Amino acid sequence: MTLTTSPAATTPTGTLPPGLDAPALLRLPPNLRLTPEQFALVCAENRDAVLELAADGRVIAKTPTGSETGSRSGELFFQLKLYANRSGGWKAFDSSTGFRLPDGSVVSPDASLIRLDRWQALSADERRGFAPLCPDLVVELASPSDEGPRGVSALQAKMAAYQANGARLGWLLLPHERVVEAWPASAPPRRLERLQVLEATPEFPELSLQLAEIWEG
Numbered sequence: 001m002t003l004t005t006s007p008a009a010t011t012p013t014g015t016l017p018p019g020l021d022a023p024a025l026l027r028l029p030p031n032l033r034l035t036p037e038q039f040a041l042v043c044a045e046n047r048d049a050v051l052e053l054a055a056d057g058r059v060i061a062k063t064p065t066g067s068e069t070g071s072r073s074g075e076l077f078f079q080l081k082l083y084a085n086r087s088g089g090w091k092a093f094d095s096s097t098g099f100r101l102p103d104g105s106v107v108s109p110d111a112s113l114i115r116l117d118r119w120q121a122l123s124a125d126e127r128r129g130f131a132p133l134c135p136d137l138v139v140e141l142a143s144p145s146d147e148g149p150r151g152v153s154a155l156q157a158k159m160a161a162y163q164a165n166g167a168r169l170g171w172l173l174l175p176h177e178r179v180v181e182a183w184p185a186s187a188p189p190r191r192l193e194r195l196q197v198l199e200a201t202p203e204f205p206e207l208s209l210q211l212a213e214i215w216e217g
Helices: 036-045 067-087 116-120 124-128 152-164 211-216
Strands: 002-008 022-027 051-053 059-061 090-093 111-115 137-141 169-174 179-184 190-193 197-199 208-210
Touching: 036 051, 067 090, 067 111, 067 137, 067 208, 067 211, 090 116, 111 116, 137 152, 152 169, 152 179, 208 211
Parallel strands: 137 169
Antiparallel strands: 002 022, 051 059, 090 111, 111 137, 169 179, 179 190, 197 208
């Protein structure tokens, strides 16, 4: 695996203008396994990289999303943020937020909600780092053109991991089909088609997503 960093201001052909850094390469052997603490150090040294840590210690590099997916992700977070602000009992997080799950993995859902009392129970250090909990609601947004970490099969495995680690509800959005897979806490996933409004379980009072706005981005 190759990650991009920028610690130097030189290239093989000479020196870059002041203020510009040349990308350097950090190569990680494929059999490398990290603890969550070691992973946090790697992330601190490679702040431009988008990384996750699997439960077995493997580092997973995530590529940036396409512009269309990025727009949909922004609309998704916007709707969850509005709900959190309106209800007052929730904290909303965007796709750049990492969480340390009980199985030792470190993941970053495309959007998530945590009950405010759970968030407030964390220490200041826990909030600054990868919060050691699984969000109550996790949402992932598939990129159909990507067979890697953003592909449907990889995201389904991720949804199963959220479920096993205590998520109360998971939604996997499939924009190319305009379909949602709903992953309840203790039941098999359900495929929901032809919905205009996606409503949550009673555990999330009055939470719904306007899907047409997300599909259009």
